[in-house]
Amino acid sequence: MNDIADIPALMADLGARAKAASAELAFAPPEAKEKALLCAADTVWARRAEIIEANAKDLEFGRNKGLSDAMMDRLMLDETRIQGICDGLRAVAEQDDPVGQVLAEWDRPSGLNIKRVRTPLGVIGVIYESRPNVTADAGALCLKSGNAVILRGGSESFHSSSAIHQCFAEGLRTAGLPEDAVQLIPTRDRAAVQELLTMVDTVDVIVPRGGKGLVGLVQREARVPVFAHLEGIVHIYLDKDADPKKALDVILNAKTRRTGICGAAECLLVHKDLADGLGADAISMLVEAGVRVHADETLQKIDGTLAATDEDWGREYLDMDIAAKVVDDVDGAIAHIREFSSSHTDCILTENDAVAARFFERLDSAILMRNASTQFADGGEFGMGAEIGIATGKMHARGPVGAAQLTSFKYIVEADGATRA
Numbered sequence: 488m489n490d491i492a493d494i495p496a497l498m499a500d501l502g503a504r505a506k507a508a509s510a511e512l513a514f515a516p517p518e519a520k521e522k523a524l525l526c527a528a529d530t531v532w533a534r535r536a537e538i539i540e541a542n543a544k545d546l547e548f549g550r551n552k553g554l555s556d557a558m559m560d561r562l563m564l565d566e567t568r569i570q571g572i573c574d575g576l577r578a579v580a581e582q583d584d585p586v587g588q589v590l591a592e593w594d595r596p597s598g599l600n601i602k603r604v605r606t607p608l609g610v611i612g613v614i615y616e617s618r619p620n621v622t623a624d625a626g627a628l629c630l631k632s633g634n635a636v637i638l639r640g641g642s643e644s645f646h647s648s649s650a651i652h653q654c655f656a657e658g659l660r661t662a663g664l665p666e667d668a669v670q671l672i673p674t675r676d677r678a679a680v681q682e683l684l685t686m687v688d689t690v691d692v693i694v695p696r697g698g699k700g701l702v703g704l705v706q707r708e709a710r711v712p713v714f715a716h717l718e719g720i721v722h723i724y725l726d727k728d729a730d731p732k733k734a735l736d737v738i739l740n741a742k743t744r745r746t747g748i749c750g751a752a753e754c755l756l757v758h759k760d761l762a763d764g765l766g767a768d769a770i771s772m773l774v775e776a777g778v779r780v781h782a783d784e785t786l787q788k789i790d791g792t793l794a795a796t797d798e799d800w801g802r803e804y805l806d807m808d809i810a811a812k813v814v815d816d817v818d819g820a821i822a823h824i825r826e827f828s829s830s831h832t833d834c835i836l837t838e839n840d841a842v843a844a845r846f847f848e849r850l851d852s853a854i855l856m857r858n859a860s861t862q863f864a865d866g867g868e869f870g871m872g873a874e875i876g877i878a879t880g881k882m883h884a885r886g887p888v889g890a891a892q893l894t895s896f897k898y899i900v901e902a903d904g905a906t907r908a
Contacts, residue, residue: 491674498682501637502689504667505610509635511665513607517584519662524580524627527658528573531623534654535569541646542619549643554617557747557806561617562643572623572651578872579627585891586633598905605894607633609691612683613875614639614705616697619647624866624873625694626655626669632893635668637690639683641697642675649673684709694888696876699803714884716876718803719749720829721861724820724846726837727758731765733858734836738769740860741834743776747805749877750832750864754800754810756820762786762813770811783812801827817842821849828852830879832864853879853886 491497512520531538542564549562590603611634613625622640629636640648652671659666672679684693687710695705696716705713723741725734741752755773757766767789770780774791781799782792792811799810800823814820817835824833834856835846843857854864854877864887866874871889878884884892 491676494674494676494678495682497674498672498679498686499689501670501672502610502686505635505637505670506689508665508667509607509609509633512630512633512635512668513586515633515664517586519664520584520630520633521580523630523655523658523662523664524576525658526661527623527627527655528576528580530654530657531569531576531651532573534650535566538569538647538650539564539566541650544646545619545644548645549617552643554643555806558617558643560745561747562619562647564619564647568620572620575620575867575873576623576627578867579631579890582631582872582890584631585894590896597907598902600901602899603896604899605891606897608893608895610635610637610689611893612637612639612686612690612693612711614680614683614693614695614697614701615876616641616701617643619644619651621696621875622648622651622671623655625696625875626652627873628875628888628890628893630655630659630664630668631890634893635665635670637670637672637683639672639680645675680704681708684711687711694875714875714878714888715880716888717829717831717879719751719831719864719877720754720801720803720827721750721752721831721864722754722756722820722824722828722833723752723861724756724814724817724824724833724835724837725758725761725766725769726817726820726835726839726842727760728839728842729761729765729836730838730858731768734765735769735772737834737836737858737860739772739776741862742773742778742809743807744860744862746807748862748865749803750861751805752809752834752861753802753804754812754823754827756812756814756823757786758817758820759785759813759815766813773809777807779808781808781810785813786811801829803829817845821846824850824852831877832856832861834859834861853877 588605592602615621655669780792781795832854833852866887874887
């Protein structure tokens, strides 16, 4: 719907209601939050037919909009994916409540006892594209961490997100928590995003989850602090000491399991000693799997490859494409990654501990992996139950952002009449 005449008034109302709800959530009992999430999970499953019906409208909208196959895959919901949403909600529900956790405690000679304690951020605005499951993940994590949230899903996922949001409202009502704790902006109008980015009186942080265009827009125009979740320009370095079977299995899975997620591999770097051996085998395997390999001059001789251009380095394809390049050694891989990585996830395939240590020491991506598919770059796989996204910045939250990362802290200072000299 785009028929709301006064977008500023709508957003001001959402913000005021979220702020009021956040004040209650800050001290809500852990049991109430857990009950709300478990009820939401049960409701999502009970209404799965309605959600799939709503998703069909979104898929039609996406097709008419000309979305790529990868983007359509991100948008699609079926019973298996809805089961995944329910599992994620239950996993978050069962986690320890982060609010009130004592991070550190110490005594001072002056008689002060000081505690650093987790506290909610307040109101979080989440802006995301395509994937309707983010509605559930973001809502769950914000609720668990005692934050109210204003959700702005992509225009493509409008109906699916609305159906999932209604399940949250049911869970909140059942648990006796304010329904305004989880709100979904009820319009596709982009003016709502512009308003959200400037609501400094009611919104404490913005989390953009999407492509470079979305994140860039948010970073340029937001007056509210931002947790950047930038694109996943994910590299895999195939070292000369890699185990062949492990390497081939990891490379194939990292690229082809799901091409439209931010943890999908987008560039393969091959040690020069493997260009005619294991590296060539890996590229041939990808070609046979239907991957379009954009190769440098050395690797172009392999059948089925395409000639890479300058635009292929540092590109997030989110499709059945991968760039491939020969490097001299691990230092060559590190130099390439430093130049082109988005600091999301980068991986090394090697059995050499010293080489792996050098890779880990000299790169500073949010996630660094060894001998593991980059498709594991996911909060659920990290044991967080779910994630809002992978934060690629260096301030506060970094890597998978779960409930604990959506808190700040305050100091609790107690004494027995202490005075300062």
